[in-house]
Amino acid sequence: MLNVQDLRAAYGASEVLHGLDFTVQPNEIVAIMGRNGMGKTTLMKTLMGIVPTKSGSVSVDQTPITDMKSHQRVANGIAYVPQGRMIFSAMTVQENVETGLTVTGERSVPGDIYELFPVLLEMKNRRGGNLSGGQQQQLAIARALASKPKVLLLDEPTEGIQPSIIREMGRTLRKIRDEKGLSIVVSEQVLSFALDVADRVLVIENGNFVHEATRDAVDEAAVSRFLSV
């Protein structure tokens, strides 16, 4: 569903991603693990067209999106939940979700989004900025789902969220995958969460993938070594 070939990205002259190759199957959840500064967020931003691609190609469902702007990528089925949520804080919860409808042309929020996140329905007239961190995370996921993506990218969704909500989020992500049949790429530092949700784990270090394992075959000790500082 998502196909990335020899992807390179740089900030100015310093290259951060040194030719990444990976594919994500339909209905698959892939976790990208790595310490801070190893290129997880840059990878997400490059996939979204926020950081320019230096070379290589990205395609979603056989459509090449490498040369597209962010909003065109969204229209071609990729959606993004950034690190730090980045919800529109002065807009209401409902308006936040509705911004995701831009590419589908729908006027009102589909009911299944509020079924996944009932708390958002209760708070739909509150301003996004007045929600708690966990609620904002749910709002950011709802906003991304509103554009009916084929591939959902989540950048460190567990950052700054309490453990009970993290477990809840893992359940929700799997439920979204099962109900909507989309592919999910999630970047993580927390191994337990990654093993909880992902079918496959990739470890990134200094802009290269250094380890890959399916959930059943994952060597926890080896992955933890990559994650320890």
Added chain:
Amino acid sequence: MFADYSSQELLAIFAMQGFAGLILFSVFVLMALGLAIIFGQMGVINMAHGEFMILGAYVTYMLSNFFEAYLPDLFGIYFFIAMICAFIASGALGLFVEWALIRHLYKRPLDTLLATWGLSLILQQIYRSVFGAREVGVTIPDWMMGSLPLTDMIEVPINGIFVMVLAVSISIAVYLMMFRSSWGKQVRAVVQNRVMAGAVGINTEWTDRLTFGIGCGVAGVAGSAFTMIGSTGPTAGQLYIVDTFLVVVFGGAASLLGTIASAFSISQAQSIMEFFLSGSMAKVLTLLTVVGILMIRPQGLFALKLRK
């Protein structure tokens, strides 16, 4: 200073000055609405905003001459057509200016200030070359002339009422566009976080261009309305720009309601003081008060309360 007037006269003075203040209020609102979109929402300091208004005024002037010469039967309603044309002309110029100039300067606010100031000088010279340096006035249709006598001493001019109705309807239209339409939602999303707005699927470049164009179009309609109450010259826009920024900043840049409230308080204060003091003294007092309030409340009268 009230001693020379009887109580009945004072009442009439306050009523009529209050009404004059209401007309000034409508004028301020009309001027400020376009700027509230461009400066308040997009954060672009557009020094040429006054010139976009004047473009609307000149369009109205040309249409008034055209209708007088070729379609005298329809002269009574030319003003409505003129407003639509003014919106289209100023809006189209706005779209072009955003494409040619402003979009390269979003990250450089001070350069925007200089560039748009230069643009205002260019536009002024174009108006001077095309329409001449003299001020021009439009012919007002008969039904807009004269005034309505309310009592023996209190009269209200009809064109003033017309400008007020116009200000109210345009305010409502802008409110509906900003807060009820999907365009408004996109504008607010882009303003709050341009990168993220793109990443949820909003075409940020087009949204910026359209927003700038609509702001300029509203300025054009305001300019069109001013021809009802004053004459138009190439540099008339300069007279408006200071008041306009004052209203928007005092009201709280991102708040439409704040803009309206600040236009109301500034115009009423100015108009009532003008009768008893000289015009410039009234202006000085108003400015001092506004400066004082902004020192205590730099965010303006109305600002959103949010978690930071």
